[in-house]
Amino acid sequence: MINKTNMRYLILTIFSLATLFSYSQSNGGFGNSNNWSLNKSEIFFSVGATQFLGDLGGLNREGTQNSIADLDWSSTRYGAGFGYRFRFHPRFATSTQLYAGMLSGNDANTDEIIRRSRNLSFRSIVVELSQRLEYIIYAKEEGGARYNSYGTKGRGTKADIFYVFSGVSGFFFNPQTKINGSWTDLRPLRTEGQGLPNGAEEYKRTSLSIPFGVGFKFAIGKYWRLGIEVSYNKTFTDYIDDVSTVYYDPETLQDKVGGNAVYAANPSIENHTWFTEGQQRGNPEDNDAYMFSNITIIRNITYPKPKGMSRTRWNGRTKF
Structure with missing residues (x-):
């Protein structure tokens, strides 16, 4: 379901891409060299750290999914992925990427009294398939020893590229919490009365997100590149952490689901009167978000042009 917050992100994405395209056109095209086609x-391949921005955990303040100021560094987890990039213009x-990582949040990590007393925690694997459009802000590309047959012997390969990106991602998630020392799936426990009388609507374990990010890469050999990439992913769900609306009737949970559901719904450790039926448990107006910070290892698989190609075409430089 697209709420007002997600609609603003969609509009911002479209506006940003349109502005970048207009700017590039107004600056006289992209040069005469075709080195970008190399x-x-x-x-x-990507490997790095993950961060969750949602209702659980965070710093010593009221939570927000819209600001990295609420990052809880102790909840940093890890992920990895692989993908394919096709450059169709200077x-x-x-790019298409499949990525898998773990997200985590824990109220015990904050000193903000309401969140700490609430005492909720979770972890969730996220498996994401994304399709992105990248806009290259700066590029300096020169053929090196790889292209000896074209007269470039002795020159090192350069492929310095700075870019921004956005797109759309589909992902799977499965929130869990520890009960009696074992990780237990939360969705079947219906902690906010999902699907029960007067409870919240049931949620799916798949959703969409909009990634926004920036990256930089450079050559470390004839075919290999090394890069760093950071992305912020605003999702269309508020249930990655299984927390969104209000506390449900514990007696009904006990009767319909069982004792584990009652505990998972409300494991508060103090100020218990703040966490009774009908009281706020999460913020349904602010969907979850997550971040990936990755080191990328890149292999150029573009085939060199056949011998006999004009040297002037291959020995030039592209610099934005």
């Missing part, structure tokens, strides 16, 4: 096709590329 790097059309790439495969890449300034534009598209």
